[in-house]
Amino acid sequence: MSLLSPHPQPIHTPRAHDTAAPPRRGPTLPAHRPHLTPDPHAFNTAPADEAERALLSCCRSPRWARRVSAHRPYPDLPALLAAADEAAYDLAPADLAEALAGESLTLLPDGAYSAAQTALSAAHAAYESRFGHVFVICLDDVAPDEAADRVLAGIRSRWNNDPEDERVAAAEELRRLARGRLTRLLGGYAAATDGIAPQSPGSERPSRPYVPH
Numbered sequence: 001m002s003l004l005s006p007h008p009q010p011i012h013t014p015r016a017h018d019t020a021a022p023p024r025r026g027p028t029l030p031a032h033r034p035h036l037t038p039d040p041h042a043f044n045t046a047p048a049d050e051a052e053r054a055l056l057s058c059c060r061s062p063r064w065a066r067r068v069s070a071h072r073p074y075p076d077l078p079a080l081l082a083a084a085d086e087a088a089y090d091l092a093p094a095d096l097a098e099a100l101a102g103e104s105l106t107l108l109p110d111g112a113y114s115a116a117q118t119a120l121s122a123a124h125a126a127y128e129s130r131f132g133h134v135f136v137i138c139l140d141d142v143a144p145d146e147a148a149d150r151v152l153a154g155i156r157s158r159w160n161n162d163p164e165d166e167r168v169a170a171a172e173e174l175r176r177l178a179r180g181r182l183t184r185l186l187g188g189y190a191a192a193t194d195g196i197a198p199q200s201p202g203s204e205r206p207s208r209p210y211v212p213h
Contacts (some may be wrong), residue, residue: 038186040080044073058181059174060102061095064088078185081179088175096171100133103174116148123155132160134154138176 043051055065067087074080090148091099127135129157139147158169 012163038077038183039145040074040077040186043080043186054185055182058084058185059099059178061091061099063095064091064099064178077183080182080186084182085175087176088171091171096167096174097133100136100148100170100172103134103136120148122153123152125133127155127159131163133170136173136177137181138172138173140176140180 043054045052051069051072052062052065055068056062059065064084066089067090068080068084071083074083124135135151135155135158137151139150142150158166161169
């Protein structure tokens, strides 16, 4: 079985009661899925190169991926997440830069106001110009219709950081992103075992703001 087969005024995105039309779900908003218990067995037994490729979908640092893979087997998800945290805390500046460079942008929920997209695009570009890398923020605990406001607030709150303080903040967000993606990765194994089409680790919710290319 293949592992890969298995951050002015707030800008609000529309809510269901704002329109008579049925609410639509964007590509980052999954349909209802059965509850699945993450199980590390398939991850533990996968070939090293396959495990590392899957881990790179959770954090784009090859050093992080190699370290987490090399410490297999893990008895359960908490043990895997603890190892992932330790590896993330030990990332050198060059490793962090590599992980940041590999982060990709995702869409806001379908139907988000174009004003929100425009504001996020401008804020993200200004941040990247100031710090030299993309803005990352974990939105796993944020409702989809609050994502735009949370990202804008995050950029504003971190804008006055000096480069070293911002490096620390970005590293923490990457660590949190990796935890969520790992949990979904293991959930994908459970889905495959149960005959349910799996989702990729980054597909459950938007973890990054939408910025037009």
